[in-house]
Amino acid sequence: MNTTRRTVLKGATASGVLAGLIAAGALRPTQVLASEWNKAAFEAKDTAGALKGIGAAAPADSKDLVLKVPDIAENGAVVPVDVVSNIPKTTSIAILVEKNPSPLCAQFEFSNGALPEASARIKMGQTSMVKAVAKADGKFYTAQKEVKVTVGGCGG
Amino acid sequence: MADPMKIRAQLKGDVAEIRVLMSHAMETGQRKDAAGATVPAHFIQSMTIDVGGKRVVDGQVGGSVSRNPVFGFKMKGAKAGDKVVVSWIDNKGEKRTDEAAVA
C-alpha cells in the first residue's frame, strides 16, 4: 500500500497543494484524480438518453471509426469489443449496446500520447446493435454493428 | 480488500500496448441469484491509467462491462521502464491501485 501511495504522490507533484492534501489524508488519490462518474449517461435507459448524457445527441456516421465486434458472440456475458478511431483529434471513445437495459458501457478519454483506441469486454442481454461514439475536435461521430447473441451448450 | 490487477505494458516499436485484467464482480444490480433475490449493483465506475506520471486514460465504466474486466489501450511516447499505474474505484467506494513497468 505504501509504495502505491508514494507512486501516486509522485505523479501528482505537479500540484504541490494536491499532493499535500493527499498526504494529509484529506483526499484519496483515486477520488481526486479520476473524473466524476457520469450518472445520468450510465443510468439512461435508452440509447438516446445515453448519447445525450455524454453530450453526443446526434453523432454523425463515420467510416473512420472502426468498430470490431463478432458477428455472433460465443457468450453474451463476454463480448469482445475493439474500437479504433482514425478521425483526427479524437479525444474520447464510448461504447454502447442499444438493447441493454442501460446502453452505455464505457467511455474513455485519452491524453498524453494515448492512441484513440480501446478494447473491452462487455455483456449483452440479447442480439443488438453495438455502437461506438468518438469525440474529435469537439464533434461526435459514430459507427455501429449488430452482434448476435447465441445460446450455448453445457459445461464446455 | 479487492484483489490485485494484472497489468502488462509492452513496447512494440514506438507504441506501448497496455493490457489490464481486473478482479471484480461487476454486478449490474439487475441479476437475480439462484434463490431469486436481486444481487445488488456492484461495479467499477472509474478507472485511470498513468504512465510515467502522466494521465493517459481516464475511463468511466458501467455495470455492463463483463465480470473480471479486461481493457486494452495503446500509447506513443512511453519508454521501457516507465511506471504504469492503474487505479479503479467502484460504486461502493472500494478501490485498488497497482503498478507495473513498461517492458
Add this chain to the structure above:
Amino acid sequence: MKQNIIGALCALAVMGGASAQSPKKPVAKPSTKAAAAPAAEEKDAATLEFEKFRAEMEESNPAELFEMKGQEQWKAKRGPKNVSLAESCDLGQGVGKVEGAYVKMPRYFADADAVMDAERRIVWCMVEKQGFKFDDIAKQPFANETFTPDITNLVTYVATHSRNMKIAVPLDDPKVRDAYEVGKEIAAYRAGPYDFSCNTCHGTDGKRIRMQNLPNLSTPAGAIKGVQGWPGYRMTGGVMLTHQWRMGDCFRQQRFPQPKYASDAVAYLLTYMIGTANGQVYKGPGIKR
C-alpha cells in the same frame, strides 16, 4: 488419503447401482440433444466467427488473476503445520517443482499409493503436508460466483507452468496403465435415466450441442481439445473451474450421481482422457464459453 479411496469405491458403487435400475425405462428424450453434425471437420460460419476472437480472448484470459493468487498460495506457509507447498509438495518432478508437472499427471505417487491427477495431488499435499482437513476442502471444492476455493487457484498456477508443453502421462507405468483402462471403461459405461455414457456425446466425431462442437475424446486430437480448456475461466458466471469439476459436471449432465471429489474414479477418467492426449501440446489454462 484413505477416505479418498473409500470415496472412489463409493462413487463406483453408486454408479453400479444406477446401472441396475437404468435399463427398465427408456426415458423421454433428453433436453440437451447431441445431434450429429453433417461432417466432422466441416466448420460452419458460427464456428469460424468464434475462432476469430479466440486468440484475443486467450491472450488476455482472466484465468491469470487466479494464477496470481495460486502462486501466492503455493509459496505461502499455510495450514495447521505452517508449511508452504513450495517447500513440501512433490508433483512428480521434485519437491516444489511446478515446471512441466501438470502435463505429466495423472501419475502414480508411491507416497500416497495412488494414481493422482494434478488437483487430487495438490489436495493430498494440502492434507498430508500442510495439515488441512480433506473434508473441509471437499465441502466446497469448486468455484461459484461468489467463492473461489484455494485449490482452484493452486491448480491454475500449476497448470500455467505447463503451458505450451507436450502432454506426457506416464502410461508405461503399469499402475497408470491400469488407471487408464479403468477410466476408459468408465467413459464407456452407459447407465442412468437416459442410458448415457461419456462416449454418447464425446466418443465419436461430429457431435454438437446447440452452437458447440463436442470433441471426440477417444482420439488424441479430440482429447487435447477437452484437456487444454482446463482449468478454465468460464465466461458464463465468470468463474474459474478445474478439470475435476468438468468430470463431475459431465456426470450431472448424464443424470448420474456425481463421483466423489478427488476420488479414484475421477483420477482414472482423467488418466484416460489426458493419457489419450499424450504427445499433444497443452495450451491451457483455457477460457470457456
